[in-house]
Amino acid sequence: MSIIAEYGQWFIIMVCVFGFLMAWGVGANDVANAMGTSVGSRALTVKQAILIAMIFEFAGAYLAGGAVTDTIRKGIIDPVLFGSSPELLVYGMMSALLAAGIWLVIASIMGWPVSTTHSIVGAIVGFAAVGVGVDYVNWSKVTSIVSSWVVSPVLAGVISFLIFRSVHRLILDRSDPFTAAKRWVPMYMFFVGLLMSMVTLLKGLKHVGISVSFVEAFLISCLIGVVVMSLGAAMLTRIKLDPEENKDFRFTSVERVFAVLMVFTACSMAFAHGSNDVANAVGPLAAVYNIVASGGLVASKSAMPSWILILGGGGIVIGLATYGYKVMGTIGRKITELTPSRGFAAELGAAATVVIASGTGLPISTTHTLVGAVLGVGLARGISALNLRVIGTIIASWIITLPAGAMLAIGFFFMFKGMFS
Amino acid sequence: MAADSPLMALFGRSPVKPMQEHIQIAHQCVTKLLEFYDAAVDKDYEAAEEVRQSIIDLENKADVLKRDIRAHLPNSLFMPVPRSDLLELLTMQDRLANAAKDISGVMLGREMVIPKKIRKSMRKYLISSIDTSERALTALRELDELFETGFGSKEVKLISGLILKLDKAEHKADEYEIKVRRQLRVVEQDYPPIDIMFVYKVIELIGNMANYAQRVGSRMQILLAR
Numbered sequence: 001m002s003i004i005a006e007y008g009q010w011f012i013i014m015v016c017v018f019g020f021l022m023a024w025g026v027g028a029n030d031v032a033n034a035m036g037t038s039v040g041s042r043a044l045t046v047k048q049a050i051l052i053a054m055i056f057e058f059a060g061a062y063l064a065g066g067a068v069t070d071t072i073r074k075g076i077i078d079p080v081l082f083g084s085s086p087e088l089l090v091y092g093m094m095s096a097l098l099a100a101g102i103w104l105v106i107a108s109i110m111g112w113p114v115s116t117t118h119s120i121v122g123a124i125v126g127f128a129a130v131g132v133g134v135d136y137v138n139w140s141k142v143t144s145i146v147s148s149w150v151v152s153p154v155l156a157g158v159i160s161f162l163i164f165r166s167v168h169r170l171i172l173d174r175s176d177p178f179t180a181a182k183r184w185v186p187m188y189m190f191f192v193g194l195l196m197s198m199v200t201l202l203k204g205l206k207h208v209g210i211s212v213s214f215v216e217a218f219l220i221s222c223l224i225g226v227v228v229m230s231l232g233a234a235m236l237t238r239i240k241l242d243p244e245e246n247k248d249f250r251f252t253s254v255e256r257v258f259a260v261l262m263v264f265t266a267c268s269m270a271f272a273h274g275s276n277d278v279a280n281a282v283g284p285l286a287a288v289y290n291i292v293a294s295g296g297l298v299a300s301k302s303a304m305p306s307w308i309l310i311l312g313g314g315g316i317v318i319g320l321a322t323y324g325y326k327v328m329g330t331i332g333r334k335i336t337e338l339t340p341s342r343g344f345a346a347e348l349g350a351a352a353t354v355v356i357a358s359g360t361g362l363p364i365s366t367t368h369t370l371v372g373a374v375l376g377v378g379l380a381r382g383i384s385a386l387n388l389r390v391i392g393t394i395i396a397s398w399i400i401t402l403p404a405g406a407m408l409a410i411g412f413f414f415m416f417k418g419m420f421s
Numbered sequence: 422m423a424a425d426s427p428l429m430a431l432f433g434r435s436p437v438k439p440m441q442e443h444i445q446i447a448h449q450c451v452t453k454l455l456e457f458y459d460a461a462v463d464k465d466y467e468a469a470e471e472v473r474q475s476i477i478d479l480e481n482k483a484d485v486l487k488r489d490i491r492a493h494l495p496n497s498l499f500m501p502v503p504r505s506d507l508l509e510l511l512t513m514q515d516r517l518a519n520a521a522k523d524i525s526g527v528m529l530g531r532e533m534v535i536p537k538k539i540r541k542s543m544r545k546y547l548i549s550s551i552d553t554s555e556r557a558l559t560a561l562r563e564l565d566e567l568f569e570t571g572f573g574s575k576e577v578k579l580i581s582g583l584i585l586k587l588d589k590a591e592h593k594a595d596e597y598e599i600k601v602r603r604q605l606r607v608v609e610q611d612y613p614p615i616d617i618m619f620v621y622k623v624i625e626l627i628g629n630m631a632n633y634a635q636r637v638g639s640r641m642q643i644l645l646a647r
Contacts, residue, residue, distance in 0.1 A: 036426065036429075037428070113427045164571070168570070172571060172573055173573030174575070251569045327426075335432045338432065367426060371428060374428070375499075380571060381501035381572050382501075384435035384500060385433030385434060385435050385498050385500050387431055387497055387498060393430060397427075
């Protein structure tokens with residue numbers, strides 16, 4: 001108890017710095033993956049992608065990031081169990097942040113593809129199981145999180161597969177694909193608007209103090225969907241059929257229609273990413289803040305102040321602005337084989353999956369979900385060449401990241417424990 | 422300090438554009454033959470040699486491209502079509518360029534004289550063989566549209582129609598071949614037998630060229646039929 005009272009301010013400052021750095025890292029590296037598909041398919045320039053990402057990452061983090069943050073904060077380990085020694089939870093959450101952050105820096109320098117989500121979950125489980133006791137970990141929650149890492153890419157793949165098949169049916173395999181595209185693309189825009197607003201209304205607005213019933217949420221979302229659709233339709237009127245550009249490749253104009261759609265799916269992707277990944281940075285921060293603010297009482301019912309989500313969202317935006325644009329350019333240049341008609345299907349499938357996971361409070365990897373979505377489009381015969389070796393790389397990154405995050409967190413945990421007591 | 426994103430590793434290089442580029446070059450080799458033939462018939466073997474050199478250059482270019490495509494199609498690649506079918510299509514495309522090189526090689530090496538009486542129909546025969554190659558090129562030009570539509574039924578039908586035309590063109594080349602052989606048989610006694618042997622050889626090679634073009638079409642048909 002006295003430790004919290006004595007060093008409380010310091011803990012908050014430290015964890016805010018760690019949390020901010022983590023959010024910076026998410027913004028610098030992860031966002032580029034979420035937006036790279038749009039840049040690669042030339043639907044957006046890097047500048048436009050940055051602008052969209054800034055707005056929608058922040059909106060996603062603030063409006064829909066609460067549930068996953070709660071999972072990181074009090075789902076994997078139950079704070080109530082730390083009733084008699086809350087300082088252990090403070091040390092643990094600080095070391096988890098530091099471990100995940102440092103592991104990400106090491107992995108980035110080495111060029112290993114690792115996931116922020118996996119490092120933070122591994123780190124939290126690690127410090128709790130080894131540093132405090134195996135019983136302190138909510139293993140059933142951990143199991144559901146880990147299985148969601150397998151389910152999410154598969155689900156995204158299935159959704160993207162179905163979306164691309166529908167595009168094939170409704171637009172590409174028509175005698176006049178351009179007219180068909182103009183007719184059907186607004187429908188996809190409607191779904192983008194519907195999906196994003198549904199999750200925000202049902203799961204996100206609680207901490208803002210607004211709660212709506214399912215039917216209300218559905219009706220409002222439909223309305224927002226219609227607004228999004230009309231906005232999209234207005235943008236589409238500017239796209240004209242140009243016989244000159246279709247001489248060599250008859251689908252150039254059609255792809256330009258899909259490029260407009262991709263602006264919308266890019267927004268949803270940024271929103272989804274913000275809603276899920278902000279938790280990696282601010283979940284531990286929220287946990288520490290609660291303990292210190294309540295003077296050492298660990299109450300699991302305590303609400304999360306919204307400035308924490310704002311800090312995380314802000315960190316992501318700054319990471320994006322200072323470093324993320326470079327990564328985005330690199331990724332965009334590498335994935336030029338993805339055309340807008342494919343890219344949108346992959347993004348929509350991935351965004352839908354991530355948003356659903358955010359609503360359920362499951363921390364998943366956006367990048368891996370996107371890989372699953374792209375493979376889904378590939379299975380629908382949509383992409384001319386995909387390298388399947390990447391699946392092995394992803395599984396390997398899980399196997400390496402979890403113990404690495406855990407070991408580092410255990411080390412830092414004992415270090416903090418020694419420093420303060 | 423950017424990590425290598427799995428997304429970057431996920432996308433292989435699409436073989437579609439390079440395949441189209443390859444047959445474009447192969448067909449250029451084939452079209453040069455007409456210029457070569459006209460020079461050879463005029464006994465202007467200096468001009469013919471120049472044309473032959475440009476054919477060799479183009480054939481080399483096609484070879485480089487072929488090797489490059491193969492190098493970028495590793496076994497781990499997941500494609501909407503079987504990798505082996507695509508590679509066989511590439512081999513057939515490459516044979517078109519090789520055929521053009523062979524024909525010009527034989528004619529130049531012996532500084533051949535084509536008997537006056539068959540010159541006209543020989544030229545027609547050559548044009549018809551080149552036309553077959555052109556039709557193969559037209560079919561291959563649809564390859565990007567085929568992938569774009571995700572093997573749409575409309576596109577498959579369109580390409581099937583193009584392949585049918587290609588088959589007809591090959592058939593026409595066959596008919597010309599029979600005609601030229603018949604005409605040559607009438608006059609063959611008037612020329613040294615060895616020379617005539619090689620004229621027959623060239624007739625055969627021109628027929629082969631049309632055959633390869635047709636086989637490009639049938640390989641493409643295999644890609645469609647799934």
